[in-house]
Amino acid sequence: MKLNRLYDEFAYLYPLISGPEAYADEAQLWKNVLCEKLGPGRHTMIEMGVGGGFNLSHFIQDFDATGSDLSEKMVNVSQKFNPGIPHVVGDMRTMRIGKQFKAVLIHDAICYMLTEDDLRQTFVTAHEHLEPGGFLLTAPDYFKETFTDGMVRHNTMSDGTTTLTHLEYEYDLDPNDTVNEMLIHYLIRKDGKLRVERDLHVLGLFSVETWHRLLTETGFDVEQRQHSLYNDGRVGWLLIAQKK
Amino acid sequence: MKSNRLYDEFAHLYYLIDPPADHAGEAARWKAVLREKLGKGRHNILDLGSGGGSHLSHFVDEFDAVAVDLSPEMIKLSSTLNPSVEHLQGDMRTLRLGRKFDAVLIHDAIGYMLNEDDLLSTFKTAFEHLNYGGLIITTPDYVKENFQDARVAHHTALDVKTTLAYFEYVYDLDRADTTFEMLMLYVIREDGKMRTERDMHTLGLFPLERWTKLMRTAGFEVEAVKEERGINHPDGHAGEWMFVGVK
Numbered sequence: 001m002k003l004n005r006l007y008d009e010f011a012y013l014y015p016l017i018s019g020p021e022a023y024a025d026e027a028q029l030w031k032n033v034l035c036e037k038l039g040p041g042r043h044t045m046i047e048m049g050v051g052g053g054f055n056l057s058h059f060i061q062d063f064d065a066t067g068s069d070l071s072e073k074m075v076n077v078s079q080k081f082n083p084g085i086p087h088v089v090g091d092m093r094t095m096r097i098g099k100q101f102k103a104v105l106i107h108d109a110i111c112y113m114l115t116e117d118d119l120r121q122t123f124v125t126a127h128e129h130l131e132p133g134g135f136l137l138t139a140p141d142y143f144k145e146t147f148t149d150g151m152v153r154h155n156t157m158s159d160g161t162t163t164l165t166h167l168e169y170e171y172d173l174d175p176n177d178t179v180n181e182m183l184i185h186y187l188i189r190k191d192g193k194l195r196v197e198r199d200l201h202v203l204g205l206f207s208v209e210t211w212h213r214l215l216t217e218t219g220f221d222v223e224q225r226q227h228s229l230y231n232d233g234r235v236g237w238l239l240i241a242q243k244k
Numbered sequence: 245m246k247s248n249r250l251y252d253e254f255a256h257l258y259y260l261i262d263p264p265a266d267h268a269g270e271a272a273r274w275k276a277v278l279r280e281k282l283g284k285g286r287h288n289i290l291d292l293g294s295g296g297g298s299h300l301s302h303f304v305d306e307f308d309a310v311a312v313d314l315s316p317e318m319i320k321l322s323s324t325l326n327p328s329v330e331h332l333q334g335d336m337r338t339l340r341l342g343r344k345f346d347a348v349l350i351h352d353a354i355g356y357m358l359n360e361d362d363l364l365s366t367f368k369t370a371f372e373h374l375n376y377g378g379l380i381i382t383t384p385d386y387v388k389e390n391f392q393d394a395r396v397a398h399h400t401a402l403d404v405k406t407t408l409a410y411f412e413y414v415y416d417l418d419r420a421d422t423t424f425e426m427l428m429l430y431v432i433r434e435d436g437k438m439r440t441e442r443d444m445h446t447l448g449l450f451p452l453e454r455w456t457k458l459m460r461t462a463g464f465e466v467e468a469v470k471e472e473r474g475i476n477h478p479d480g481h482a483g484e485w486m487f488v489g490v491k
Contacts, residue, residue, distance in 0.1 A: 152409065154396045165394060169409045169431055173438060183440065185411070185429055189394075192417055196245075196427065198440060 003071050005199040007051070010186060011073035014052040016157040016164035020081075023107075025229045026236065027058030030137055033225075033240060034063075034103055037135050043102040046129060048092040048122075049109020053078025053085075059105075060085055068095060069109075093121035100131045106138040111203040114179050116214060119206065123218035127243055136220065136241040144207040146235060147172060147180060153232055163189040172205065180205045215241045245427075249443040251295070254430060255317035260401040260408045264298040264325065270483065271302030273471070274381050277488055278307075278347055281379050287346035290373050292336040292366070293353020297322025297329070303349070304328055312339055313353075337365035344375045350382040352483065355447040358423050360458060363448065367462035367489070374491040380464065383486045388451040390481035391416060391424060397482075407433040416449065424449045455487055464489030 006014070034043070043063055047056045050067035051074050059065050060082055068088040069075050075087045088097055092106065093113070104126040113119045126136040142148075149171050156165040165187040172180040182201040187194060208224070215222045220241035227236040250258065278287070287307055291300045294311035295318050303309055304326050311326065312334045313319050319331045332341070336350065337357075348370040357363040370380040386392070397412045409431040416424040426445040431438060452468060459466045467488045 150400045150407070150409065152398050152400065152411075154398065154411075156394050156396070163394060165396060165413060167396065167398070167411050167413075167429070169411075171407075171409075171433065171438070173433070173436055181438065183431060183438070185440075187413055187427070189415065194415065194417065194425070194427070196429075196442060 004201050005197070006184065006201075007069075007071040007074050010197070010199070011071065011077055013162070013164055013186065013188070014074070014077050015081075016159060016162065017052075017166055018054060018155065019157075020054040020057045023055040024058060026139075026227075027055055029227055029229065029238065030105065031059065031062065033137065033238065034135065037240070037242070038102055045103040045105060046099075046101045047105040047107070048090075048095075048126070049106055049112070050074070050078050050087070051107075051109060053081040055105075055107045056085070057082055063103075066099075066101070068092070068097075092125055093118055095125060096128060099129065100134070101129055102131055102134050104129055104134070104136045106136070108139060108141050110138045111141050112201075113204045114202060115204070116178070116206070116210060119204065119210075120214050120218060123215055123220065123241075126241075127219050130243040132243060134243050136215075136239075136243070138239050138241070139237060140206070140211070140239075141203065141234070142180070142205060143211070143237065144205050146237075147205055148234070151232065151234075161190060165189075170203075178205055179203060211239060215239070219244050245442050245444045247444045247446070249441070250428065250445075251315040251318050254441070254443065255296075255315075255321060257406070257408055257430060257432070258296040258318070258321055259298070260403060260406065261399065261410050262296060262298050263401070264301045267299045267302055270383075271299060273486070274349065275303065275306065277381060277469075277486075278379070281377075281488075281490065282346055289347045289349055290341075290345040291329075292339070292348060292350045292370070293356070294318070294322050294331075295351070295353060297325045299349075299351045300329065301325055307347075310341075310343075310345070312336065336369055337362055339369050339373075341373060343373065344378070345373055346375055346378045348373055348378070348380045350380070352383060352385050354382045355384050355386075356445075357448045358446060359448070360422070360450070360454065363450065363455075364458045364461060367459050367464065370489075371463045371491055376491055378491050380459070380489040380491075381486065383483050384450075384455070385447065385482045386414075386424070386449060387455065387485050388449055390484060391449060392481055395482075405434060422448055422450060452485065455485075459487060459489045462489075464491060 046066040151170040153168040167185040184199040186197045223240040291311045411429040413427045428443040430441045
């Protein structure tokens with residue numbers, strides 16, 4: 001899989017794209033669910049597609065956490081942000097690390113699964129890495145039914161040397177396929193100059209029925225919860241899948 | 245990066261970016277000033293840097309207008325939108341029509357004046373084309389005092405053929421000069437395909453005191469009027485200062 005530029009050449013800019021606070025409310029919701037499902041105690045968990053590790057950072061106090069990502073550069077970013085937490089470079093569709101956890105978390109990185117086959121493989125990976133009765137928690141940005149064409153987001157952050165403005169635009173060129181597009185522009189200001197870069201992300205877009213069917217087929221019992229924690233007005237979804 | 249493409253090769257996207265309806269509120273403020281200074285009647289006005297004519301379209305029912313712009317493509321658009329208006333091609337710094345008007349309007353096109361000489365030349369053009377007692381109204385996007393570095397504005401619109409997402413980013417690379425930069429990004433979806441285009445605009449940035457001083461130098465009595473609006477206004481501080489000069 002070819003990496004998007006954000007996770008490769010622009011990985012160094014990731015801390016200027018967002019920060020841990022953007023994930024705090026949602027992480028709390030996920031922790032509440034894990035506590036409800038697994039009971040008290042310090043459980044093991046792995047976050048796959050950990051990216052910059054902002055989401056993971058909310059779990060490391062209460063869980064024995066591991067992170068994995070396809071991008072070595074993002075693993076480095078996350079490791080710096082979550083020191084002492086073990087990380088693995090791996091593709092969530094095919095990785096096998098020979099360990100089982102109480103929970104597998106896959107935040108919006110799941111959106112990079114573009115076909116039903118990708119999704120199924122990832123669910124099989126999660127299943128393989130879960131203890132019996134363990135939980136997969138995942139959160140697609142959209143279902144086919146909830147996709148909003150033309151969503152725009154932007155944010156500007158500075159570290160004193162570089163000021164980054166990123167502009168995101170989400171759309172769906174072909175409503176008949178299983179993907180939508182997210183175009184990102186990076187406006188990078190440094191040393192009195194502006195540089196503009198473009199990065200096109202292709203994201204999976206599947207119906208609610210597809211998610212439930214594939215999870216069931218790969219050996220999970222599925223529960224779906226809705227929340228309204230996103231500041232862009234989008235309705236959020238959390239899929240809670242228990243290994244049978 | 246290429247500059248000012250909006251007024252030429254992307255003229256066909258103009259009304260998706262700057263629809264006439266968006267100017268209704270501001271045009272009403274300008275008309276109130278015109279009525280206050282000129283009184284009732286069908287006065288004649290000269291609109292300099294009329295662009296696509298979106299702003300002008302709110303004046304044509306009540307005033308006899310002549311519109312001038314540098315860009316032939318913009319003149320074509322504005323002529324279609326405002327068929328009753330006489331349109332001429334010209335540069336607001338050097339234009340001399342040999343005719344007088346009751347008012348000269350220069351909307352945000354004044355922003356393309358990049359130095360004090362340009363600005364003063366334009367005010368002199370306005371003065372030359374006004375009757376005694378006539379007035380100029382102009383509104384830059386920003387003055388030095390309210391400039392918002394790294395401000396993003398965006399807008400999406402569609403017509404039968406095109407879905408456009410438009411992004412605008414204003415910034416000032418060199419605070420010591422009299423300009424700032426505006427980067428425009430067009431994300432154009434047509435026939436199931438997407439393309440992106442960039443367009444760089446360089447715009448003048450002067451302190452309030454310089455605006456009023458140059459208008460006085462050209463011969464005007466000047467009022468600077470600030471529209472009070474909250475920081476959450478969709479346009480931020482853009483366009484909050486209106487300069488009115490009376491000959």
